[in-house]
Amino acid sequence: xxxxxxxxxxxxxxxxxxxxxxxxxxxxxxxxxxxxxxxxxxxxxxxxxxxxxxxxxxxxxxxxxxxxxxxxxxxxxxxxxxxxxxxxxxxxxxxxxxxxxxxxxxxxxxxxxxxxxxxxxxxxxxxxxxxxxxxxxxxxxxxxxxxxxxxxxxxxxxxxxxxxxxxxxxxxxxxxxxxxxxxx
Amino acid sequence: xxxxxxxxxxxxxxxxxxxxxxxxxxxxxxxxxxxxxxxxxxxxxxxxxxxxxxxxxxxxxxxxxxxxxxxxxxxxxxxxxxxxxxxxxxxxxxxxxxxxxxxxxxxxxxxxxxxxxxxxxxxxxxxxxxxxxxxxxxxxxxxxxxxxxxxxxxxxxxxxxxxxxxxxxxxxxxxxxxxxxxxxxxxxxxxxxxxxxxxxxxxxxxxxxxxxxx
Numbered sequence: 001x002x003x004x005x006x007x008x009x010x011x012x013x014x015x016x017x018x019x020x021x022x023x024x025x026x027x028x029x030x031x032x033x034x035x036x037x038x039x040x041x042x043x044x045x046x047x048x049x050x051x052x053x054x055x056x057x058x059x060x061x062x063x064x065x066x067x068x069x070x071x072x073x074x075x076x077x078x079x080x081x082x083x084x085x086x087x088x089x090x091x092x093x094x095x096x097x098x099x100x101x102x103x104x105x106x107x108x109x110x111x112x113x114x115x116x117x118x119x120x121x122x123x124x125x126x127x128x129x130x131x132x133x134x135x136x137x138x139x140x141x142x143x144x145x146x147x148x149x150x151x152x153x154x155x156x157x158x159x160x161x162x163x164x165x166x167x168x169x170x171x172x173x174x175x176x177x178x179x180x181x182x183x184x
Numbered sequence: 185x186x187x188x189x190x191x192x193x194x195x196x197x198x199x200x201x202x203x204x205x206x207x208x209x210x211x212x213x214x215x216x217x218x219x220x221x222x223x224x225x226x227x228x229x230x231x232x233x234x235x236x237x238x239x240x241x242x243x244x245x246x247x248x249x250x251x252x253x254x255x256x257x258x259x260x261x262x263x264x265x266x267x268x269x270x271x272x273x274x275x276x277x278x279x280x281x282x283x284x285x286x287x288x289x290x291x292x293x294x295x296x297x298x299x300x301x302x303x304x305x306x307x308x309x310x311x312x313x314x315x316x317x318x319x320x321x322x323x324x325x326x327x328x329x330x331x332x333x334x335x336x337x338x339x340x341x342x343x344x345x346x347x348x349x350x351x352x353x354x355x356x357x358x359x360x361x362x363x364x365x366x367x368x369x370x371x372x373x374x375x376x377x378x379x380x381x382x383x384x385x386x387x388x389x390x391x392x393x394x395x396x397x398x
Contacts (some may be wrong), residue, residue, distance in 0.1 A: 005294040074217045137359045140271055143382060148311070157212075158211035162204065165208065168196070168202075180189045
């Protein structure tokens with residue numbers, strides 16, 4: 001019985017923590033300036049986390065790496081923060097150390113730009129929060145031109161043509177005038 | 185003598201009037217500028233496949249691009265940073281500064297890992313051809329030099345060039361993250377719709393980082 005009590009307490013604490021993380025939902029902040037290339041752990045002492053690329057972008061394949069420490073046989077990412085499935089099982093890193101896990105996901109195209117804090121939970125009890133940024137991506141094609149080369153002639157031929165025709169009319173007028181004067 | 189001058193004047197009047205009329209007609213109906221060059225369809229293959237040529241050059245740290253030089257199409261232009269507009273479109277230069285280019289400053293910088301994007305006008309009122317008028321003439325292996333505020337010059341090599349209808353603009357293909365530094369040069373192209381005063385397509389040049397020099 002002495003051994004059962006701590007187990008029940010631990011289970012209750014873990015459940016409460018899980019519920020809090022799930023209910024927290026997406027928490028993007030407004031600052032999304034691309035800055036660092038590697039996200040670092042913020043809470044667990046022996047836990048190392050990394051996001052690549054950081055900043056990422058909507059629709060981009062993004063890799064989350066975590067080192068849970070020895071004796072960990074699985075790790076779970078809380079994807080609800082990113083608009084994905086709630087619990088996503090991470091995979092053991094091929095060729096990596098024991099306790100290393102990795103997960104590559106395609107961020108939803110609808111994800112809002114900002115700073116995100118998804119969590120990871122290791123089977124050895126370690127837990128941590130990633131921090132990484134999602135940069136905005138232009139959603140509309142750019143408007144770069146007003147059709148000047150497609151619609152305007154922009155040529156000096158028109159005024160030159162007008163000038164020559166005016167000279168022709170003048171020359172014709174002078175010739176006719178001389179003809180009239182010659183008759184008189 | 186008077187008759188000779190009179191006949192000469194009549195002849196000159198006829199020649200001048202006919203020549204003037206012909207020039208007026210040509211000026212009115214013939215375009216001085218050719219429409220912007222359309223890239224051939226086969227140049228878009230590499231962009232479609234998503235394969236990015238990689239070298240062993242070292243990617244650069246983030247620094248604001250300040251100048252772009254493209255020898256093949258004789259472009260030597262200033263670059264200004266721009267963000268996004270409220271409608272989700274990227275900020276582009278004003279039509280009053282048609283020889284200026286802009287860089288999407290919310291994304292990676294040229295030479296950094298990822299996809300950097302630079303925009304320029306294809307044409308503009310009163311000047312005709314603008315800074316990226318000949319962008320469609322670029323071909324694979326052409327070089328692009330981007331001078332950064334750090335004094336580094338990031339060098340890119342074109343690996344694809346494509347034209348996309350604005351109604352089917354492939355945002356993911358163009359802006360997706362690349363693990364190698366890449367560059368996109370974007371302008372308008374294709375058919376111009378006089379009713380909406382917009383081009384119906386965009387020309388996009390895909391280039392990959394090959395190194396840097398000081």
